[in-house]
Amino acid sequence: MSTQNVFHLGINAADIEGATLAIIPGDPARVERIANLMDEPKFLASHREYTVFLAKLDGHSVVVCSTGIGGPSTSIAVEELAQIGVRTFLRIGTTGAIQPHINVGDVIVTSGAVRLDGASSHFAPMEFPAVPDFNVATAMVAAAKASGADVHVGVTASSDTFYPGQERYDTFSGRVVKRFQGSMAEWQQMGVLNFEMESATLFTMCASQGLKSGCVAGVIINRTQQEIPDESLMKGTEHRAISVVVDAARRLLTE
Numbered sequence: 001m002s003t004q005n006v007f008h009l010g011i012n013a014a015d016i017e018g019a020t021l022a023i024i025p026g027d028p029a030r031v032e033r034i035a036n037l038m039d040e041p042k043f044l045a046s047h048r049e050y051t052v053f054l055a056k057l058d059g060h061s062v063v064v065c066s067t068g069i070g071g072p073s074t075s076i077a078v079e080e081l082a083q084i085g086v087r088t089f090l091r092i093g094t095t096g097a098i099q100p101h102i103n104v105g106d107v108i109v110t111s112g113a114v115r116l117d118g119a120s121s122h123f124a125p126m127e128f129p130a131v132p133d134f135n136v137a138t139a140m141v142a143a144a145k146a147s148g149a150d151v152h153v154g155v156t157a158s159s160d161t162f163y164p165g166q167e168r169y170d171t172f173s174g175r176v177v178k179r180f181q182g183s184m185a186e187w188q189q190m191g192v193l194n195f196e197m198e199s200a201t202l203f204t205m206c207a208s209q210g211l212k213s214g215c216v217a218g219v220i221i222n223r224t225q226q227e228i229p230d231e232s233l234m235k236g237t238e239h240r241a242i243s244v245v246v247d248a249a250r251r252l253l254t255e
């Protein structure tokens with residue numbers, strides 16, 4: 001078992017005690033909260049946007065590692081975790097819904113991602129689909145339904161940028177490059193459920209390299225109604241999505 005640390009995460013194969021599954025939130029502050037829902041949570045390392053804990057779930061080791069925001073940093077976390085033995089990656093994020101029937105507090109499981117990122121094309125050409133592993137997505141849907149949340153399963157637009165790529169005009173310049181003007185309406189017409197920023201890279205790099213991944217997210221805003229989320233609703237939503245991803249991990253480890 002190698003004790004040589006990987007480049008960025010500051011951990012090695014021995015540290016993760018045989019874990020083959022990782023839960024990967026974007027936000028480093030979410031890592032400890034996730035680990036605390038499992039047994040024996042243990043801090044491993046914190047460098048840049050990457051905070052890493054190890055915990056046990058029904059006796060299985062599980063890594064919890066933040067990815068930071070966006071595809072490039074996500075690709076580093078996933079690559080380095082794969083180097084030390086992780087094969088299944090469960091992303092838990094927050095998200096902005098773009099369909100009017102989706103409410104703040106609902107849970108979205110992504111069945112495919114629109115590749116509005118750059119990093120995914122470093123792993124596979126644009127013709128390659130950004131799709132989750134079927135079993136991972138199924139476990140996430142089952143866990144989300146069991147939580148009592150309203151669950152939506154569908155396509156997510158996964159953008160490199162939070163502002164222009166998600167067609168936000170409440171910015172410093174108020175300007176959105178032509179490519180994205182009207183894009184939100186188009187995604188809505190195509191039935192796309194939501195915006196987030198990592199699933200396109202995660203799914204493409206995993207599906208094209210024999211790794212498994214999925215993405216579940218708590219809805220913190222509905223873009224058809226507002227642009228700034230309500231802080232108090234955000235906390236409850238994040239907690240629900242965290243419980244769902246831990247339950248999905250349990251289902252996958254014990255199936």
Ligand SMILES: O=P(O)(O)O[C@H]1O[C@H](CO)[C@@H](O)[C@H]1O
Nearest residue numbers: 025026027069093094196197
């Ligand atoms: O809450 P996380 O997991 O960071 O996910 C979402 O929140 C960030 C943007 O605010 C992006 O990372 C987006 O994908």
Ligand SMILES: O=c1cc[nH]c(=O)[nH]1
Nearest residue numbers: 094095096195196197
């Ligand atoms: O609107 C949103 C909310 C969370 N995360 C995103 O990427 N977009």
